[in-house]
Amino acid sequence: MKNINVFRSANSKLSGEDIMMLSPLQLAYIGDAVYELLIRTYVLNKSLNVNELHKNTTKYVRAKAQADAIHGIEELLTEEELGYVKKGRNTKTNSSPKNSELIDYKYATGFECLLGYLYLTNQDERIREVFNYIIGLEI
Secondary structure, eight states: OOOOOTTGGGOTTOOHHHHHHSOHHHHHHHHHHHHHHHHHHHHOOTTSOHHHHHHHHHHHHSHHHHHHHHHHHGGGSOHHHHHHHHHHHHOOOSOOOSSSOHHHHHHHHHHHHHHHHHHHTTOHHHHHHHHHHHHHSOO
16 A cells, blocks of 8 residues: 555645746745654653643744754755745745844744745655754753
């Protein structure tokens, strides 16, 4: 039986060309969900209550932590991947960060844009490499 990613199969209408036409904020929208699910799965521990799980998750998903993560992995990224980080970072948004510095918010958006691109282009092994490296960083 073939292993199917149920999340990716939720929208089978997106072609490779469609993915390339998505805005950086659309990619970041998906990348945010991908990273959140990765972190929530990573911190899951049967001995922690939901409040403790949430606190552990927040350490990784807040804008400052994502900005630190992208700075920590920049050397590992390809030129194409760095391009997606820059597109996300440089995108003008209509919202302002509530609990973070603007520069951290912009880098977090770049990080999420990268993850969204990797996810939608089926680069699961690359996501795993990036994620494992980030988890090894002192965030």
